[in-house]
Amino acid sequence: MLNEFIELEEESDESYRCYTLQNTVQIFKHCIQDEDLNDVRIYVSTNTPLDSVVHNIEDYIKWFSTCETVFREYYENELHEKVHQNWFNEIEVYRVDITFNSVTDYGATISCGDHILRDHIMIIDFDREQIQAIHLNG
16 A cells, blocks of 8 residues: 555655545545545654554545444534435545554544535544544635
8 A cells, every 4th residue: 555655745844744645535435536636635743654554544544434423423413413314425525634643643634515514614623533523614
């Protein structure tokens, strides 16, 4: 999988190396491919070699396609909006930022939209596999 990572030197700094991926990824049920892969950024601490976390990154990305229960429960409890059965399948993902400080310290911020809050972009903060907050923009 290491060869799937493309370093973006202009986005990297002394604290983090920034990467995009060259192969299609699925976040929630939304497939991101081709030029849209530029909207998936993976930041890895300069103190952590990429090859030491590459499998963790791969597993984390895969987890986002299976996290429907976690997302649904948080969404319904925090936003007080009931979702329909196909809601998770219809979420459109606009941007993904994944940060790995180490094998055990990681998270993500995902910007997306759904058919319930049509006039808002949801910005979801994850700490590992737990949602920390959903911010509404719009």
